Amino acid sequence: MKAKITLKDIARELEVSISTVSKALKNSEEISRDTKEKVQAFAKLYNYKPNNIAISLKNKRTKNIGVVIPDIVHHFFTTVIRGIEKYANARGYNVIVCLSEESFDKEVINMEMLANGSIDGFIMSLSSETQQKGDYNHLKEVTEQGIPVVLFDRITQEVECDKVIIDDELGAYQATKKFIDQGKKRIALITTDDYLSVSKARTKGYRKALEESSLGIDESMMLKMPSMEMDEEAIKTFLDSKNPDAVLCVNEIFAVCGMRWVQKKGLRIPEDIAFIGFTDGVLSKYANPSLTVVAQHGEKMGEESAKMLIDKVESEAEVETYQTKILEPTLVVRDSIAH
Amino acid sequence: MKAKITLKDIARELEVSISTVSKALKNSEEISRDTKEKVQAFAKLYNYKPNNIAISLKNKRTKNIGVVIPDIVHHFFTTVIRGIEKYANARGYNVIVCLSEESFDKEVINMEMLANGSIDGFIMSLSSETQQKGDYNHLKEVTEQGIPVVLFDRITQEVECDKVIIDDELGAYQATKKFIDQGKKRIALITTDDYLSVSKARTKGYRKALEESSLGIDESMMLKMPSMEMDEEAIKTFLDSKNPDAVLCVNEIFAVCGMRWVQKKGLRIPEDIAFIGFTDGVLSKYANPSLTVVAQHGEKMGEESAKMLIDKVESEAEVETYQTKILEPTLVVRDSIAH
């Protein structure tokens, strides 16, 4: 086992000072050609690499960014992380991932853990519990300490920071409009409770499209699932009783379950009943029939978030101005609707 | 913006030395009751939290573990990360995630980036390119430096370190045996090229089961996909020409594609043709019919890996003894086979 070599080691071997070594390795003008060559050669030979921790301590920059998300076993978040990681890596940053598992307490603990010097900034999506409680003090504390935060997807207006979202309302609006244009009359919505900012926005878009049409809104055509846990029975009962000819679901899973059930009953998709979901994951792609979805462009979202964060981290100016970036969703048309 | 308070700040305010503050906060016996109370009260008031970076530099322990995986948009890896994160967090560690994206170079770069003090150890799964090249010098260098490494799932025998795998051979063997017991005669295998350690093991299990049976092996019943990219045509052609009555696939996607195709041709699943895949992901669960799979217990695998790594990191002893933990796979029976 050969331990890592330090500046001090090089200095001792070469009988120069630590400062000289440091400067020589940085190709400083201050150091003579001879000395530089000697030091650099030695460093290369012994594979010297500066210690990140020491540099972090000195610079007060860790080149780490903390990502706090509710769940990682979830296609959307996973693509966001990929976007973050790719972008951050390209700019020399590492990504520390923490999972809140939809718990307020875990979210708080994770942030506190990271806020003590481990990271230069946060990228996060709120846990459902946090959104329910409406308690954002942990976020406010962090921003007050001058640590930049970027919120994505599940955001709140109560914290002043940069934000990246997709226009969920628009996505739902377009999807619903698509149904209307295709002559669907009984358009249902399967969503979760309103505490999730995204569900709320999607419901709004759905309502808006119906209001604008001649169809109008029928409250009973909306099924609100109390939690994000799957409850197949609720969906089946709902579909059986309301008999929709089109269903908009706020995720893939609700949609796939719905499709499976109506197929079992002998209905044809999309002729008798059409489906559109949210999130362009594997499920939609390989479902039978393949599912039309409102794609959220998670990777793009991750990139944007990382860009906003790193720009802020690296900007000297203490700009107290925040922006919200709204990405446009895309309808990915597959076989679960007519086309 | 209120900046973080340091020991020095407290010392100045309270007119004591830094050492006294440090000791007082640690409840040292050396410090008088009075002083301790004073310091602790002040620290609490100003919400003092020690700087992680400084502590890391001092202790030469970061409490970070580096996870390097080929891809994060992949259910299996995602569950492993969750397992790692949960376990590591419980023991006070953070997880830095790096993606190799199946590239050898990225794997090397990521490891180098982290190996300079950012982490206490690695948990990783090899990129396909690395397994193809068979070049493991980056791993060897790291272990030689005394940084513990735990390899999971996609491992190699050429590096001496702890390893966690599932018994892929056994999983494939059991799945194939299941087909045989159910009277299937033309049992096909859809796999990827052998360079992936897991594909190799699964193929071996498949062969073993057939060899032990009266059916024997027909090389042409094995389809080797050259890459992990989906090639639907190859699968269709293969299924059409070989006409199997059972198909074992090394992942979910191959299986779901296969199912979709044979259903389109009017075959019944599982009566005419049965399917078993690997990886218990969302796809299997919500496929139509739902897919029987060999579950890999990713979360368990993550936990085990994290446990092995942290135990090693925290053990003072420089034990040069490594273990390989083999987890048992489970057959999750769903509607794609008779039951």
Next chain:
DNA sequence: TATTAACACGAAAACGGTTTCGTAGTATTT
């Protein structure tokens, strides 16, 4: 009363770098 022990605290080194500033020695200018 002189010695020792206990107590409570501070100085300083250490972790591994970066960076400012001072300076000895040489080269250039007047």
Next chain:
DNA sequence: AAATACTACGAAACCGTTTTCGTGTTAATA
């Protein structure tokens, strides 16, 4: 020859902790 300007390097501070060791003060002991 004296004044000035470079060149090339080292000392030391600093980032924020922890920890060892030394020491002044008081209390207990001989």
